[in-house]
Amino acid sequence: MTIAEVSRKYEISADTLRYYERIGLIPPVNRTAGGIRNYTEADCSWVGFAKCMRGAGIQVEALIDYVALFQEGENSRDARKQILIEQRDQLQSRIQELQETLSRLNAKIEGYENGLAQVEEKLNK
Template structure:
């Protein structure tokens, strides 16, 4: 699959894909005789994985570490698992913080809505 097709499939720019490749987030992408990238299904799985993890907020450094460990083989499976468990813990903590923030925003929005209702009642009484 050509780079443009991969970009369209995953909604990423060519610059992003090249960057991911350059820093090692996508293991080696083959090139044809003309030097044009030819993404395999495996490459695409890495693109999808990295896009998912990045959109969740995982740092690039963590993903680089994960891919590096993966490339070292099965002997690193426990280290990879621990890395993923740690990232899950961090994401859950972040989600809890976000839920608290959403609660505070909901409270504030409710107060604004209540203030508008009071103001409208006051205006209606003054019109009568």
């Protein structure tokens, strides 16, 4: 696939894809004889992984470390797993914080709705 096709498929700009490759967020993409990026299914899997992880707020540095370790091979398996565990734990903490924020917002909204109901009752009397 060309960079334009991958860009459309994953709704990521071509500049972002180039940036991801340059900083090591995805492994280097093979190129044609003319130097044009030629994304394979494996490359697309890395793009999808990067997009998903970044969308969840996973740290760029952790993902770069993960990709570098992956490229080292099987010897880095435990280190890669540890990165994923650490990032999962941080994500779970953020989810809990977001849930607490959502609960507070819902309580505030409910307060407004109950307050409006009381005002409407007084108007109808």
